[in-house]
Amino acid sequence: MSGTLNKVMLIGHLGDEVKMHYFEGGGCIGRFPLATNETYTNKQTNERVTNTEWHNVVVRNKAAEIFEKYVSKGDKVYIEGRIKTRKWQDESGNDRYSTEIQCTEFTFLTTKNESVNTASNQQSNSSSQPKQDPITPKPEVDLPEDDLPF
Numbered sequence: 001m002s003g004t005l006n007k008v009m010l011i012g013h014l015g016d017e018v019k020m021h022y023f024e025g026g027g028c029i030g031r032f033p034l035a036t037n038e039t040y041t042n043k044q045t046n047e048r049v050t051n052t053e054w055h056n057v058v059v060r061n062k063a064a065e066i067f068e069k070y071v072s073k074g075d076k077v078y079i080e081g082r083i084k085t086r087k088w089q090d091e092s093g094n095d096r097y098s099t100e101i102q103c104t105e106f107t108f109l110t111t112k113n114e115s116v117n118t119a120s121n122q123q124s125n126s127s128s129q130p131k132q133d134p135i136t137p138k139p140e141v142d143l144p145e146d147d148l149p150f
Helices: 061-070 112-125
Strands: 008-014 019-022 028-042 047-060 076-089 095-108
Touching: 028 061, 047 061, 047 076, 061 095
Parallel strands: 047 095
Antiparallel strands: 008 028, 008 076, 019 028, 028 047, 076 095
């Protein structure tokens, strides 16, 4: 095979709210951390161990607006995309690198009831504004509701 493939599929929880950046031409970009977990039992101590891996996810334009409107910290999502590494310079002029997942397809996995319960718990625990209507838009990936995407 002479071709190559750059494809990522992740199921995880948002680690923070979507941070939006708007451009003069009308486009926008959304960024958020996504946590995925690996759990296993240590055979020596018989103790359950959970390792969390953090991924920087980038969504663009309409997808970014949908993410900002319908998901919040802690919500579970399925993300498909590709890995992109960017090179940039810090204040000292040193080369730095950032690896991101550029999202091309997604499905929200947190149910409406879970979103409503989370929003009502956050509302009763803090004085923040209530979340807008937690209606989940039609998924862009056609997956059966009870099956995992792999």
